Amino acid sequence: MKVPLSHFFYRLSLLVVLFAMAVVSPAQQPRPSPTPALREQDPDTVTIPINRVRLPITVVDKKGNFVPGLTKNDFFIFEDRVPQQIETFSDDLGETLPLYVAVLMDTSPSTAGKLKFEQESAMNFIQTVVRPRRDRVLFATFDHEINLRQDFTDKLDLLDRAVFSVKKTGNQTALFDAVWQFCDEKLRSVAGRRVLVVITDGEDTYSRANIRDAIEIAQRTETTIFAISTKAGFAATVPGVEAGQVKDKSDRELVRLAEETGGTAFFSGDMLSLERNFTKISKELRAQYLVTYKPINDRYDGSFRKVEVKLADGRKDLKVRTKHGYKAIADSVRP
DSSP, X not given: OOOOHHHHHHHHHHHHHHHHHHTOOGGGSOOOOOOOOOOOOOXXXXXXXXXXXXXXXXXXXXXXXXXXXXXXXXXXXXXXXXXXXXEEEESOHHHHSOEEEEEEEEOSGGGGGGHXXXXXXXXXXXXXXXXXXXXXXXXXXXXXXXXXXXXXXXXXXXXXXXXXXXXXXXXXXXXXXXXXXXXXXXXXXXXXXXXEXXXXXXXXXXXXXXXXXXXXXXXXXXXXXXXXXOTTTTOXXXXXTTTTOOOSHHHHHHHHHHHTBXXXXXXXXXXXXXXXXXXXXXXXXXXXXXEXXXXXXXXXXXXXXXXXXXXXXGOTTOEEEOBOEEEOOOOEEOO
């Protein structure tokens, strides 16, 4: 039986389309959506299921000064409004636990004229916060790609080389993907306090993850996020920016990303104000309290558990900051 010529060309066209789809370049393939996964553990890595919650807690007075000298009896912990029993309490984190800090720098198109400003910002932060031979820093960049430039190290020369070797920018901004990736792949497995610092000037334009994904993975891996906006990086003085005004959607998302994980967002207009902010972060990380408790509700049902920390005697003159909660998923992090 003879096949009509039109049918032959139709089938040929269909084969060509299918072939083109099969050989499309990896860069054009959809990026996998970030989903939590328990990976095979290194036998030398000790992990614990999340049946304990660790809360780094910052307490400040009305002037923003950190409040030292509080004790276990000064804190009340609530999970979904149910009082929890504090198991461990520490007020000397600067001496007992090392810091592991992931510094993520935005290299999207809008940063092209501010690259040097961001590099100086990143290196100033590293030099201000990190104690050699004790703390470790990772440096990475994000645009339409996420690049690890230097893995965790305490060598300032290696970090300086990594920071200032960045010469060009990409064409999109994958902020939330970068936060998700480094919390999940790097910070969950380190033994110490986990901090992620994002230096950026714009909103996310490219991530598969959304802001809720980024916040959840940070909360589950006990990572505190500090966001530093360099949006006004060229101005010598920018009215309102140094005072911390939140102006648009991207600013609000930076504030949310930081505050829901127990950190702070800074909006800086020049290097001097940035240095003051770095000093604040450094002092905060040395002044935090660490509380551990075992949740009364120990079911891994995937629900969000709201966490609140209150001070005894209803101290209205003091402000307490910690992560807002966590998602109850059977997961593992290093203690």
